[in-house]
Amino acid sequence: MIKKVVFTIKEGPFSGTSPYAAVKMALSARKRGVEVAVFYYSEGILCLKKDLASRSETFFEYRLKLEALKNAGIKILACRASMELHGMNENELVDGVEVIASITDFILDPETRVLAV
Secondary structure, three states: OOOOEEEEEOOOOOOOOHHHHHHHHHHHHHOOOEEEEEEOOHHHHHHHHHHHOOHHHHHHHHHHHHHHHOOOOOEEEEEEEHHOOOOOOOEEEEOEEEEOOOOOHHHOOOEEEEOOO
């Protein structure tokens, strides 16, 4: 049985439905007792910006979904390199996000499945 899963999100908040699908899948896996994390990289990192919620009703709804992830005990991870590419710093992220250098540790862990959404 899968013990851990990491969903990766590459799409930005306004470019598709992947960020929303990943939240649903993450919450579903967590309800089944799986340890879950969601890793945002590339354009997906923009889903974690604090100030976007004030500019878009759709993004405000996504912020509520991020809260649901946190409340379910799901780790929200941000790619440091992607943040740097977008000129972002940790103060611009929603609360509760862990910034990591690489997803490699998850990929190499035999008990973890990494799924691109």
